[in-house]
Amino acid sequence: MSKGLGKGLNALFPRETLEKVELLRLKSIKVNPYQPRKEFDEVSLNELSESIKEHGVLQPIIVRSVGTQYEIVVGERRFRASELAGKKEIPAVVRDLTDEQSMEMAILENLQREDLSPIEVAEAYQNLMESLKLTQEQLAFRLGKSRPHIANHIRLLTLPEKVLKDISHGILSMGHGRTLLGLRKKEQILPIAEKTKTEGLNVRQLEKLVQQLNEDVPRETKKEKKKDIFIEAQENTLREQFGTKVTIKKTKRKGKIEIEFHSDEDFERILELLNAE
Numbered sequence: 496m497s498k499g500l501g502k503g504l505n506a507l508f509p510r511e512t513l514e515k516v517e518l519l520r521l522k523s524i525k526v527n528p529y530q531p532r533k534e535f536d537e538v539s540l541n542e543l544s545e546s547i548k549e550h551g552v553l554q555p556i557i558v559r560s561v562g563t564q565y566e567i568v569v570g571e572r573r574f575r576a577s578e579l580a581g582k583k584e585i586p587a588v589v590r591d592l593t594d595e596q597s598m599e600m601a602i603l604e605n606l607q608r609e610d611l612s613p614i615e616v617a618e619a620y621q622n623l624m625e626s627l628k629l630t631q632e633q634l635a636f637r638l639g640k641s642r643p644h645i646a647n648h649i650r651l652l653t654l655p656e657k658v659l660k661d662i663s664h665g666i667l668s669m670g671h672g673r674t675l676l677g678l679r680k681k682e683q684i685l686p687i688a689e690k691t692k693t694e695g696l697n698v699r700q701l702e703k704l705v706q707q708l709n710e711d712v713p714r715e716t717k718k719e720k721k722k723d724i725f726i727e728a729q730e731n732t733l734r735e736q737f738g739t740k741v742t743i744k745k746t747k748r749k750g751k752i753e754i755e756f757h758s759d760e761d762f763e764r765i766l767e768l769l770n771a772e
Contacts, residue, residue, distance in 0.1 A: 516555045518584045521577060524558060524565045529598035529622070532605055532615060534663070535572060543572065544579035552577060555586040559597055565589065568597050569604045595626055606638070613669040614659050617648040624649075631767070646764045647738075650676060653760070658688045667691065670698035677702075677739050679709045679757055702734070709740055709755075737765055 556570025567574055568590065577585045592600065602619045605611055611619065624634055631649070635642045651662065651672050658675065661667040671691060675684050687708070691701055726743050733741040733752070739761070742753040756762040 514588045514590075516586050516588055519558065519565060519587045519589075520584055521574070521582065523563075524567060524574060524585070524587075525561070526571055526574070527567045527597065527601050529601050530567075530571055530605070532571070532611060534612075535575060540572065540576055540579065543576035547573075547576050547580040547582065552582075552586055555588050557590055557600075558587045559590055559592045566597065568592060568600050598622065598626055612663045612665075613648060613651060613672070614663045617651045620645055620648055621652060642767045642770075643764075646767050647673060650760065650764055655685055655688075657685060661688065661692070668698065671701055673738050674698060674701045674705055676761075677705050677709070677757075679755075683708060706734070706740060737768055739765070 552573055554570075554573070556573050557568045558565040559568055560566075565587070570587075574585060602623055606616065606619055620634060623629065624631070627634075629637070631645045632642050634640075635645045638645075647669075651659070651669065654662075654672055654675065658667065658672060662669060662672050667688065671688075675688055675691075678684055678687065687701075687704065690696070690704075696704065723745075726745060730741050730743050733743075733754070737754055739757070740755040742755075744751050744753070754765055756765055
């Protein structure tokens with residue numbers, strides 16, 4: 496991601512050879528409302544604060560003028576740590592940026608750090624697509640990522656708020672979230688998410704549970720011939736790849752592969768995965 500992202504930043508915000516560094520009062524600076532990072536690790540912030548007490552801020556933050564104040568574009572973590580360290584001023588570079596440029600730069604800089612939660616990444620991708628009027632394919636090219644990578648993150652945002660918080664806090668993984676989205680009955684997402692946490696289900700165990708819940712043919716009404724072990728293994732592989740139920744039906748000379756989708760968005764996601772191959 497670093498290569499694609501680096502080019503994107505330079506293309507959007509070409510830097511002057513020399514930029515003036517100013518000492519600005521912390522009281523005159525406010526945080527960026529477009530900051531994609533929602534939470535800052537307290538331990539890490541305290542460690543940076545102690546370093547700033549001893550060595551000062553080694554890299555200036557980037558701000559822009561907003562009325563009589565300044566707004567952080569890049570460097571909110573350094574700003575917060577400086578406040579903790581009891582500093583009154585911070586070195587900063589003032590740039591002339593629009594609202595849109597400020598948002599783009601804040602998001603791209605944070606994506607480069609690769610330490611955002613999956614939900615913060617998803618929201619950042621969504622914001623970039625909306626602000627730059629980009630398709631998933633265009634954004635993927637710009638960031639040096641695959642289209643399925645972008646689609647899988649953005650799709651997480653359709654999960655219930657409670658599940659989004661659990662993923663953000665590391666209680667559930669991105670894999671759990673993607674598997675929960677495969678539930679045919681969306682009203683089951685919250686109770687199954689709670690079951691996953693209570694019973695400590697890993698992603699593979701959750702996949703099996705979701706597959707059982709999605710079965711639409713009762714066992715007592717239809718007896719199916721036991722499937723070839725090779726076919727069953729291939730179904731499992733394809734199910735993990737596409738994040739939904741995949742059925743392979745094979746006769747002596749021909750057969751078919753059925754891939755389920757549960758919404759227009761789900762259909763588009765699967766098509767993107769197929770086109771990526």
